[in-house]
Amino acid sequence: MRTVRTLRTAAAVTGAIALLSLTACSAADTGKSDDVGGKKTVKLTVPSWVGAQANTAVAKHILEKELGYKVKTQQMGEVLAWDALSKGDVDAILEDWGHPKEEKQYVETKKTVVKGGDLGVTGHIGWFVPKYFADEHPDVTDWKNLNKYAEDFRTAESGDKGELLEGSPDYVTNDDAIISNLKLDLKTNYAGSEAAQITAIKKYAKEKKPFLTYWWTPQWLNAQIDMVEVKLPEYKEGCDADPKKVACAYPNTPLQKFFNADFAKDGGEAAEFLKNFTWTTEQQNEVALMIADQKLSPEAAAEKWVKENESTWKAWLPKK
Numbered sequence: 001m002r003t004v005r006t007l008r009t010a011a012a013v014t015g016a017i018a019l020l021s022l023t024a025c026s027a028a029d030t031g032k033s034d035d036v037g038g039k040k041t042v043k044l045t046v047p048s049w050v051g052a053q054a055n056t057a058v059a060k061h062i063l064e065k066e067l068g069y070k071v072k073t074q075q076m077g078e079v080l081a082w083d084a085l086s087k088g089d090v091d092a093i094l095e096d097w098g099h100p101k102e103e104k105q106y107v108e109t110k111k112t113v114v115k116g117g118d119l120g121v122t123g124h125i126g127w128f129v130p131k132y133f134a135d136e137h138p139d140v141t142d143w144k145n146l147n148k149y150a151e152d153f154r155t156a157e158s159g160d161k162g163e164l165l166e167g168s169p170d171y172v173t174n175d176d177a178i179i180s181n182l183k184l185d186l187k188t189n190y191a192g193s194e195a196a197q198i199t200a201i202k203k204y205a206k207e208k209k210p211f212l213t214y215w216w217t218p219q220w221l222n223a224q225i226d227m228v229e230v231k232l233p234e235y236k237e238g239c240d241a242d243p244k245k246v247a248c249a250y251p252n253t254p255l256q257k258f259f260n261a262d263f264a265k266d267g268g269e270a271a272e273f274l275k276n277f278t279w280t281t282e283q284q285n286e287v288a289l290m291i292a293d294q295k296l297s298p299e300a301a302a303e304k305w306v307k308e309n310e311s312t313w314k315a316w317l318p319k320k
Contacts, residue, residue, distance in 0.1 A: 047076075053291060063270060065306075078096075090260070095257070098256075118254055121218060127175075141229070143182060149162065161185050165212065174250070233249060235248050257275070276317070
């Protein structure tokens with residue numbers, strides 16, 4: 001799964017600096033030796049959803065201001081981030097919604113990635129309709145009745161089928177398989193990003209129009225627009241094992257952190273801090289709301305939260 005980050009592009013460097021950087025690269029990448037600027041470096045991936053941006057912003061602020069590291073962040077897709085983590089191109093993923101294929105490949109087989117522990121937030125993906133529509137049509141919350149309301153969900157993009165609004169094409173979903181296997185008169189339509197999906201949802205809500213959307217918790221928008229989950233067939237262990245045969249709901253997912261194996265071993269205080277970094281859904285949403293709704297920069301939101309929650313993050317710092 002799941003929001004919007006800024007891709008940082010490395011500036012061109014002179015031949016002399018590039019050569020010096022190259023000689024220090026492997027050690028600096030693990031956060032254990034100084035780089036050219038005299039600071040230890042940690043590289044974090046930033047997924048494309050705002051909750052994950054909140055994690056990275058707060059971790060970056062504390063690593064830099066409290067522990068003296070230089071933090072480089074890069075936005076990339078979920079699967080690509082796993083590949084980069086295995087290669088050491090990034091040191092940590094701070095919010096993973098479950099990638100069993102990559103976990104088996106890199107954690108169990110290659111052993112180039114290790115588990116970093118719980119983030120402290122439980123994620124859930126599902127299909128949702130606005131409460132105002134569910135109040136008028138209570139039976140819409142049962143998947144067996146979705147075909148009855150497919151016409152209400154039609155858009156120009158979905159043609160003669162009901163639209164299931166999606167976010168970024170990069171998100172890992174089972175929705176096309178669920179639609180096919182449950183024989184639903186629906187069609188997925190990707191907004192292109194979490195931000196675009198939120199814009200569409202806000203427009204529908206303002207006009208009190210019906211909509212059906214792939215959505216998730218935690219998400220800051222849930223505090224502003226009341227949505228009700230459609231009950232899909234109950235999730236049971238293994239029901240999503242074959243991507244083509246999925247016909248069940250999404251599971252509740254305790255969100256996980258993963259580290260490059262070398263970074264976990266040699267990353268010093270940075271690795272220890274990131275392992276200790278756990279917070280609640282409410283705390284994540286607080287920072288996410290500042291970024292997405294109050295329009296603070298991630299850096300400003302992190303600084304504000306850190307200033308107001310010292311007792312929480314002090315416990316994450318490495319023991320002296």
